[in-house]
Amino acid sequence: EVQLVESGGGLVQPGGSLRLSCAASGFTFISVYMSWVRQAPGKGLEWLSGISSDGSTTYGDSVKGRFTISRDNAKNTLYLQLNSLKTEDTAIYYCAKAPYSDSKNRGQGTQVTVSS
Secondary structure, eight states: OOEEEEEOOEEEOTTOOEEEEEEEESSOGGGSOEEEEEEOTTSOEEEEEEEOTTOOEEEOTTTTTTEEEEEETTTTEEEEEEOSOOGGGOEEEEEEESSTTSGGGBOOOEEEEEOO
16 A cells, blocks of 8 residues: 655745655655645645656756755655745645556645745
8 A cells, every 4th residue: 555654844934945755655666756746725736846766857847946856765755855935835745656646646745834
């Protein structure tokens, strides 16, 4: 059974930073493409970033240059470093394996709130 547990969210001021973590189990993490997605209040899922098993990364336009995805295959853990946060980054953040649209491939999420 796929298990993904996100942590690290919280309340931060605009311009601040957070580091999200995602502990994975129930599948062969090292060989799986992983993503971070988010859902803002009243909106649909937005794909943010992905990382392949060999560490190649891709970012959506809304977070490029501000967020950094990484993984530690030895620890079965996915990370997302969030810098230069904006109020519009407020959302629930999920780590996910493909297809991320299937809720079974996402964790419960961690809330990020950007507010002064």
